[in-house]
Amino acid sequence: MTSEAAVMDVPHVGAGTGVTNAKLGIWLFLASEIMLFSTLFTTYIILRLGSSSWPRGWNVLNVPMGTLNTLVLITSSVTVVMAYAKAVERKRGQFRLFMGLTIALGVAFLIIKGFEWGAHFKAGEFPSSSIFLAAYFTMTGLHALHVIGGLITNSILLVLSEKQWDHPLFVGRVEAAGLYWHFVDIVWIFLFPALYLL
Amino acid sequence: MDTSHHNQSWLRKYVFSTDHKTIGLQYMFTALTMLLIGFTFVMVMRWQIAFPDLPIPVLGRWLPARLAPNGVMTGAFYNSLGALHGTIMVFFGIVPLAVGAFGNYIVPLQIGAPDMAFPRLNMLSYWLYFAASIFILSSFFLPGGAAQSGWTSYPPLADFNPGQTAWILAMVIVITSSLLGAINFLTTIINMRAPGMTLWRMPIFVWSEFVASVLLLLAFPPLEAGSVLQLMDRVMHTSFFLPKEVMLFGVLYKGSGGGQPLLWQHLFWFLAHPEVYILVLPPMGIVAEIIANNTRRPPHGYKIIISSMLFIGALSFVVWAHHMFLSGMSPVLANFFLVTTMIISVPSVAILTCLIYSLRGGSIRFNTPMLYALAFLPMFGIGGLTGLPLGLTPTDIYLHDTYYVIGHFHYIVVTGSIIAMFGGLYFWFPKFFGRKMNDTLGKIHFWGSLICMNGVFFPMFITGMAGESRRLWVPTAQVHDLAVQPWNVVGSISAWLLFLFQLPFIYNFFHSLFYGEKTAENPWHATTLDWACPSPPPHGNFAEPVRVYRGPYEYSLPGAKHDWLPQNLESEAAL
């Protein structure tokens, strides 16, 4: 690892753009993620328009739980911004507090989601039961995978803050992870009304 | 030069390396191997196409009875070979060679960067690709066998056919690898250019990789989403692509219904049309580099070529449904895609025109790389021109899903992309290994390949025009194309001869690797930065930081002593 860092004389800030590689990279990554989820939303719209009957989300899904989850995720977006701010201010203890909170909220989101799914399964509702449920499980499932990905990155940063707090790239990485976490949040903000409320 | 790579273990240096050059070569060897495997598959298929009732010689006795009872292949096995030929050639052969190998090795050199922006991500891309390659090949040995629904994998067939799950999983892995690669390339090209390397001083090859990466980044996610949906259909028994009441082999399938088979086609072609330009833009870039170098003059219309590439890239997102004129999609919608398809052919003509005009006033050196680059031009012309009758809606009614389509795109991807990349291999071999490939063997390889490729693919226009469908396990079963069956025999024999002409290349490649004539830093007297570092370049690429003073192709400047002036030299005195 150490020899690696020495060998790689890779500049980390673009000469012409002034943007770090990490930040540019994460924006490009988000562009492809946006394509991924817009495809799923388009699919959802096409399937819905093409179906003769389509259930109302609130008749099938648990709206209170979904609302709760929306609040949880929005709060976690705030905490991740706080974590980034503290990293910029170089306050390690508070960074860890807010990053920890963000992770806890993410876990809470997954647990609530798990209860929702569990209730559906108990009621005999599976992805194969109807095209609406197929879309619901696939889209929320894929979103949950993204949440898990975010949790892993955030946890890694939490651990790294121990030893690499002064690494020149640390703040940039926190920012990139924060951008990603916001994206995951925004996807949910589209998913929730599309599936539960419309 | 730094010395720190002494303490790297062999494994770190050659296998799990993060150096873009090592990764580029890893991509190159894997992709060439995959091309050879894809070629082998099609050579076996060509036996069936030529002599459908006869047992396959030699191989027929080794194949298990499940695949080829009495040595005659089954329809399912034929379809597996076909599906895997298409998939492997496109996603595991040409793209990794064009982007993974040439892009990885050459792009950082040409922009004067020490490495890619994210070296470890780069390594991850390669290993994901490698894993996906192994996985898709091993699918022949999995319980369901290999996929057999064509490279297009249209449901409902693909929702039910055995082997498809492995195909989807391999695709998801290779898509992930390509996405990570695209992010890496874009960041590198945007952020890591040497001082003075403005956008309009970038070599055409770098631009072509840039456009290809944008396409990869934005076009692959929809197919990834589509693959997830198809996976759900197969594993969780959802019905994203299934209407109510579908039968499979005479039994009613108990799915919820409510899905749409055409949805997949839209998702697939939304990727696959941009994908075909990913197959051809980097080879075009290679051709431009070789032509500039061997005509000893700047290419004609540098800016036209680049704007055309950007235009093609943007427009390639709105032509996808020209593959679906007859799919059952609204015939009125077809008019829109007819128009966009015709428009997108215009920038291709512009690029070709510029490349041909580049020859005018040149001092053309006919060395091996140049022969390949020159052959690209008329061959791509044939492939591109035959795209026009396919793009016209009325004539596509007749030509759709015939061998004419197969001929069309093989002229582009084989006599176009493969030929161009062979040229690129001969051209950059000295950079990769510090040695030159043998010229005579190279010329034998060139003429043999060019003639045999035409022998395989031109007859396809004849059989296609006679109405012969593609993907025919037993072409002689259909009476209306019995009369053109001899052309299938001609094609098959040419395909096998084509293989024989690859032997000099394979020998030349490995022999030159160890015993080839040693070359200096810049054997072709080229101007771009990839020739301004030692061959092969050390870790970190450039001995001292490079600066760029001029455009990429300053050949034959009036009044100069030499006919080339590299980008990194302040004045000719330094040559």
Place this chain on the structure above:
Amino acid sequence: MSGYYRWLGLPIEASSYAHSIDYGLLLIHAAMLLIFVLWGIFFAYLLVRYRQRDGVPATRDDERHGWGSLIPDLIVMAFEIALIVFYAIPVWSRIKVDEPMGKVNTIDIVAQQFAWNVHYPGPDGKFGKSDPKLVSFTNPIGLNLKDPAAKDDIVLSDEIHLPVDVPTLFNLSSLDVIHDFAIAAFRVKQDIVPGMMIPVWVTPTKVGTYELFCAQLCGFGHSLMHGRVIVQSQKDYQAWLKSMAPAPSAAAQPANSANSF
């Protein structure tokens, strides 16, 4: 099959719009050939004229004429626009969008792996209802035999009889996967998507026997999925229809399984 192939290697034109498709093929191929030959000659000339020679250095472009090379583009573009406006859109609309007028002969085609089921309404002109749940080996399209309209229906396998010069509307549907209804001599080709009913019309213009084949990969037996199209004079066709009129009990049995094309 002598006399089957014509110029460009195309099969004979046996339908009302075959000629307009062939006309387009001829036009575009002539243009392609012209473009290719002109470019080819120019290309060869450049290769010879500008080969490397001692003492003849390469010359660079005069910057001011940089955009002149777009002229061939403009020509190609003008030609393509003309093709779109005067050829492609009108012909496509006539074939795929417009409905045939007047008396139409309607036939249902039900594709399955790997056979063509051809469903005629019979003398009453009404199609019996069908239901996939009723599909069985002897009832390949799941015709509901209780439906009175089904009593006189005719179901053939891999064989279509058509009267010459009568516009025919095929309603295409599939029981299982995507197939493609293709008759080369008619220049007809249309994918058949399960869950959809896709109309295709054509007027046969030449008496004779042609081949119907599947043009979309539908499984291991895809290449074996073909049948006969028999175009008869209107008199012969009526005679054939009469001969097919089923005895009431035998209704809707596959009356003919001619596979020996």
